[in-house]
Structure formats: structure tokens, C-alpha cells
Amino acid sequence: MAKVIIYPINSLILSDLVERFGHKPLAMMEKIKEKVNTVGVDSPPLNITAEEPKMGLKYAAVEVPAGVRGRMAIVGPMIDEAEAAVIVNEASMAFGCMGCARTNELTKYLIRKKEIPILEVEYPRSEEEGQEFVYKIAEFLKSLPPEDKV
Amino acid sequence: MTKDKQVKVALVSCGSEYAGVQGELEKVAASVNAKLIFPEIDIASLDTIGRDFGIEAASPDLRLMMARAQAVVEGLTDVDGVFITSCFRCAEAAIVRNEVRRYINKHSNVPVISYSFTERTTAATLMTRMEALTTIAKRKHLLAREHQTGLTAGIDSGSTTTKAVIMRDDKIIGQGWVPTIKVIDSATEAFNHALEEAGVKAEEIQAIGTTGYGRFLVGEHFKAQLIQEEITVNSKGAVYLANKQKGPATVIDIGGMDNKAISVQDGIPGMFTMGGICAGASGRFLDMTAKRLGVEITELGALAVKGMQEKVEMNSYCIVFGIQSLVNSLAKGSRPEDVAAAACHSVVEQIFEQQLQEVDVKEPLILVGGSSLIEGVPKALSDLLKINVLVPPNSHLIGAVGSALLASGFVED
Numbered sequence: 001m002a003k004v005i006i007y008p009i010n011s012l013i014l015s016d017l018v019e020r021f022g023h024k025p026l027a028m029m030e031k032i033k034e035k036v037n038t039v040g041v042d043s044p045p046l047n048i049t050a051e052e053p054k055m056g057l058k059y060a061a062v063e064v065p066a067g068v069r070g071r072m073a074i075v076g077p078m079i080d081e082a083e084a085a086v087i088v089n090e091a092s093m094a095f096g097c098m099g100c101a102r103t104n105e106l107t108k109y110l111i112r113k114k115e116i117p118i119l120e121v122e123y124p125r126s127e128e129e130g131q132e133f134v135y136k137i138a139e140f141l142k143s144l145p146p147e148d149k150v
Numbered sequence: 151m152t153k154d155k156q157v158k159v160a161l162v163s164c165g166s167e168y169a170g171v172q173g174e175l176e177k178v179a180a181s182v183n184a185k186l187i188f189p190e191i192d193i194a195s196l197d198t199i200g201r202d203f204g205i206e207a208a209s210p211d212l213r214l215m216m217a218r219a220q221a222v223v224e225g226l227t228d229v230d231g232v233f234i235t236s237c238f239r240c241a242e243a244a245i246v247r248n249e250v251r252r253y254i255n256k257h258s259n260v261p262v263i264s265y266s267f268t269e270r271t272t273a274a275t276l277m278t279r280m281e282a283l284t285t286i287a288k289r290k291h292l293l294a295r296e297h298q299t300g301l302t303a304g305i306d307s308g309s310t311t312t313k314a315v316i317m318r319d320d321k322i323i324g325q326g327w328v329p330t331i332k333v334i335d336s337a338t339e340a341f342n343h344a345l346e347e348a349g350v351k352a353e354e355i356q357a358i359g360t361t362g363y364g365r366f367l368v369g370e371h372f373k374a375q376l377i378q379e380e381i382t383v384n385s386k387g388a389v390y391l392a393n394k395q396k397g398p399a400t401v402i403d404i405g406g407m408d409n410k411a412i413s414v415q416d417g418i419p420g421m422f423t424m425g426g427i428c429a430g431a432s433g434r435f436l437d438m439t440a441k442r443l444g445v446e447i448t449e450l451g452a453l454a455v456k457g458m459q460e461k462v463e464m465n466s467y468c469i470v471f472g473i474q475s476l477v478n479s480l481a482k483g484s485r486p487e488d489v490a491a492a493a494c495h496s497v498v499e500q501i502f503e504q505q506l507q508e509v510d511v512k513e514p515l516i517l518v519g520g521s522s523l524i525e526g527v528p529k530a531l532s533d534l535l536k537i538n539v540l541v542p543p544n545s546h547l548i549g550a551v552g553s554a555l556l557a558s559g560f561v562e563d
Contacts, residue, residue, distance in 0.1 A: 057507045063244040063266060102241045105205050109249060112204040 002144040005082035007108060009075055011096025014086060021141035026078040060106060071103040079110045084117045084144050086137055091123040157184040157284045160229040162218045164211035164236045164243055170269045178273035182284045189218040189227035205246055212246045219250040223257045230287035231261045238266040255421055261286040279424060282381035286419055292559055293386060293418050296395050300356045300561035305337050306549030307364030310406025311520060314340035315550040316348035324348025325547060333364035334371050357560040359553030375560035380549050385412045385419045387552025388516045391542035398512040404521035406433045409501055413509040423508045431500030433521040435469055439493040442476055443486045450490055454526025457487030459495035494526035502534055514540045518548040
């Protein structure tokens with residue numbers, strides 16, 4: 001089982017695909033769930049406090065706005081953890097989206113910079129392209145090690 | 151410096167020509183005998199550089215910046231140094247600038263500096279950085295010096311204090327440390343103290359080196375053989391005093407007006423930042439804290455070590471707000487020990503947040519400058535970074551020692 005980071009980072013379809021092929025998706029939803037359910041932190045709705053932008057400094061300089069660094073405090077550790085990645089470019093909003101273009105640029109860059117297996121595919125615009133799209137992702141996921149590394 | 155060959159510096163920017171600062175950039179380059187050049191690129195690469203480099207920046211000029219960086223790394227442009235610059239407050243440029251700097255640093259041996267400008271950026275602001283860049287590029291033989299030989303002097307004319315040392319054969323035999331009031335008068339006073347302690351006459355000194363803000367004036371006055379900015383001098387002085395001349399090191403210098411974070415390899419600076427958006431992140435804030443607490447600056451450290459910073463909320467991002475929270479906490483009945491600890495923590499936190507992510511922190515971490523003598527400061531830094539912080543002996547004399555060490559290169563010449 002490989003830990004696969006997906007982009008868009010909150011795509012339910014991608015997350016589901018990764019899981020179906022026996023891998024662990026690294027996605028935003030789970031992290032946000034953790035944040036929302038954290039007991040004792042009172043900063044609704046996401047419970048992101050002033051500490052997160054500081055933690056984001058590991059990924060972006062102080063000049064980069066706090067919102068980017070706050071997002072990177074959640075996304076960055078997932079990139080660090082990732083053993084493989086599936087990036088879907090030019091996806092429709094409904095497929096998954098992160099609201100901040102700067103975070104998106106940095107996220108994709110940091111994933112690409114990692115020396116891990118990466119599949120980059122374009123978002124399909126027709127049924128035929130859709131089939132090809134799922135096929136490519138499936139083949140990629142099948143090529144990843146099925147067993148736990150440890 | 152003018153005797154050296156002209157240094158070619160690649161300007162990797164996203165349009166400094168449009169920001170009203172190009173003239174200042176050209177001016178500072180000329181003042182250190184450097185020439186700014188725009189790396190040649192293949193125009194077609196602009197269509198693919200986003201994917202090739204990895205950041206699909208929306209701004210085409212940032213794509214140009216990445217393409218120029220790639221041209222430097224691939225050797226398509228022959229340069230001695232790189233100056234990466236973009237507008238202050240542009241988020242996309244801040245991301246690209248940082249990654250471009252890391253990319254060049256990782257894939258080439260060319261020294262790099264990075265700066266975000268406003269329309270008010272002047273040649274004087276950039277002077278120390280550009281001077282350091284050209285020194286690292288062209289005077290590596292000077293920086294390779296590991297031992298002080300002969301009888302030499304170093305004078306560090308800092309913004310708050312002036313330090314002088316006399317050295318003979320790798321030993322400090324005299325030192326002087328006085329507040330900076332009038333630059334030449336203070337330097338003369340510190341130099342005389344050092345001469346007196348060393349028991350030597352000024353005429354016997356074989357070479358003098360000067361550094362710090364007043365280096366040019368003091369250097370000219372004392373006819374110094376070496377007039378050098380404090381980034382290269384301090385990193386050299388730090389690894390020399392800490393006896394860590396080989397391998398990687400990180401030097402943090404908390405000065406009276408600004409701070410430097412320098413990543414060093416074999417005594418030669420690699421990436422460095424000069425920070426201090428506000429004096430709240432510098433020794434000046436500690437000085438003001440000591441005054442408000444009614445203790446000498448030399449007593450502040452011992453007080454801070456006894457206190458708990460967690461008990462006082464303090465943020466010295468801006469010195470005015472920093473002093474405000476200091477006054478408020480005292481008014482609420484906070485203990486002076488806790489306030490002192492919070493002040494040290496706050497200064498260190500500013501350095502951590504504003505500067506340390508721009509250099510790769512590699513151990514040993516050497517803390518120098520007058521603030522390193524305030525025990526609470528190295529403790530706060532060590533607590534924050536969770537690594538050991540090394541404060542070498544005579545850490546406050548770092549600039550003077552570095553100058554005397556490098557000046558000894560002129561004794562043999």
C-alpha cells in the first residue's frame with residue numbers, strides 16, 4: 001500500500017479511486033475533519049489558529065500571505081508523507097478545487113520536486129477521454145507497491 | 151576591490167525595470183565593480199518552463215525569471231553571481247523567488263542573493279548584500295584563510311557599539327568595546343583600548359581590517375588594508391572562534407540594528423539573509439527592555455533565564471507594539487524575570503519567522519553578536535529550534551576578529 005497524494009487535494013473521486021486500488025489517499029477532507037473535531041481549540045469553523053501560518057513557514061517564506069501558509073500547514077505535511085502522486089490538471093470545480101491559486105502552484109511544485117512516482121493527467125472533456133483518464137490512473141495505481149513497505 | 155576583474159551578476163527578476171529601482175540596482179552593482187546582465191534564454195522555453203520548473207505561475211514575467219534561473223544553472227550564461235529580486239508584497243513572486251533561489255543554490259556553485267524591493271529601495275540598502283555577493287564570487291582565496299598571522303587589528307564599527315581587537319598569531323591580545331557615538335571617535339577609542347591592553351603601538355600593526363556600518367569611513371581614517379562588509383567577515387569570524395572552519399554551519403548574528411542569518415560551508419557563506427523589518431527583531435529591543443526594567447543590558451540575560459516567557463504575551467514584530475506589550479505586562483503585575491524572558495523569546499521568534507526559513511539551518515548553529523551574551527537569547531533560540539546553540543568565546547567581537555583574521559592575508563602579500 002502506498003500513500004498517494006492527490007491533486008486537486010480535496011477530490012472525492014480521486015480519493016475514492018486511490019482507495020479502490022488498495023492505497024491510502026492523502027487528501028484534505030480527512031485533515032479538515034481532524035481540525036473540525038479537535039476538542040479544545042476554539043477557532044471555528046476550521047479551528048485554524050495563528051499557529052498554522054507559522055507552521056506553514058516550513059513551506060513558504062514569511063512574505064507569502066498568511067492564508068497560503070495556513071493552507072500549507074495542512075497540505076505540506078501530506079506532501080512530505082507522500083510516496084506517490086496523482087495530479088489532475090485543469091480540473092472542473094466539481095471534481096475538486098482549492099480556492100487559492102498561489103497554494104495550488106506551490107502544492108504542485110512541491111509534489112513535482114519530490115522524487116516519487118507521479119502521474120499527471122489532464123481533466124477529461126468527453127466520455128472517451130474520461131475512459132482513458134480512469135484507465136491511466138488505474139494502471140498507475142496498479143503499478144505502485146501493493147504491500148506495506150514496513 | 152576596484153583592482154579585481156569586473157564581476158558579472160545575473161539579474162533574475164520579474165520586471166525591476168518597471169518598478170523605478172533599476173537605476174539603483176545598476177548603481178549598487180557599479181559601486182562594487184559588478185555588472186548586471188540579463189541571462190539569455192530561448193524564447194520558446196517560456197511556453198514550457200512552468201511545467202519544466204514545476205511552478206505554473208500565472209505571471210509570464212515570473213516564468214521568465216524561472217527560465218533565466220535555468221539558463222544560469224545550465225551554464226547557458228556565464229556569470230559569477232546571481233541577484234534574484236521581485237516586488238515586495240507579491241505572493242506569487244515570493245513563492246517563485248524562494249524556489250528559484252533554492253534551485254540555483256542546489257544545482258550550481260554560483261552565489262545567490264535575494265531581495266524584495268519597493269520603489270523606495272536604494273543602492274545604499276543593497277550595498278552590504280551586493281558587496282558580500284561579489285566578495286564570495288571573486289575573493290574566495292581571501293575567505294579561505296583559516297589562521298591569523300602576524301600582528302593585525304580589526305575594527306567593527308557597528309550601529310550600536312564599536313569593537314576593536316589586536317591579534318597576534320591566532321590570539322586576541324587586546325580588545326576594546328565602546329558605544330558608537332561619532333563613528334571615527336568611537337573607533338579610535340576602541341582601537342586605543344585594544345592597543346593599550348595588547349601593549350603595542352599603532353605603528354607596529356602590520357595590517358588593519360574594518361567592517362560594520364562605518365567601515366568605509368573608519369577604513370579610510372586608519373588606512374585599512376581591508377574594508378569588508380559584515381556578512382563575509384562575521385561568518386568567517388564565527389567559524390574561526392567556534393573552531394568549526396570545515397563543513398557546514400549556520401551563523402546567526404543578532405545586531406543592534408539588523409540581523410543576519412548565514413549558511414556557511416567551509417567558512418564561506420552560501421545563502422544569507424539580512425533582516426530586520428523593524429528593530430523589534432534586533433538587539434535594540436533588548437536594550438530598550440533592559441532600560442524599562444531598570445537593569446543593565448549585561449544583567450538582562452541572567453534575569454531572563456530565571457523567568458518563564460509563556461507567562462507574558464509579547465510580540466515585537468514592531469518595536470512600538472513590543473514596548474507596548476512590555477509596559478502592559480508590567481502594569482498587570484508581571485514579574486521582571488518573565489518579561490525579560492518574553493523579550494528574548496520574542497526577538498528570537500522574529501528571527502525564526504522572518505529569516506530562518508530562507509537559509510537551510512545546518513548544525514552547528516553559531517550565535518554571535520552582542521545579543522548572544524544575553525543568556526536568555528541563546529536559550530530561547532535553542533528552545534525554539536530544539537537544537538544546541540553554540541556561542542563561541544568573544545562572540546561579541548566577531549566582526550573585529552574576522553577583520554583581523556582576513557587582514558592578516560595582507561601581511562604576507
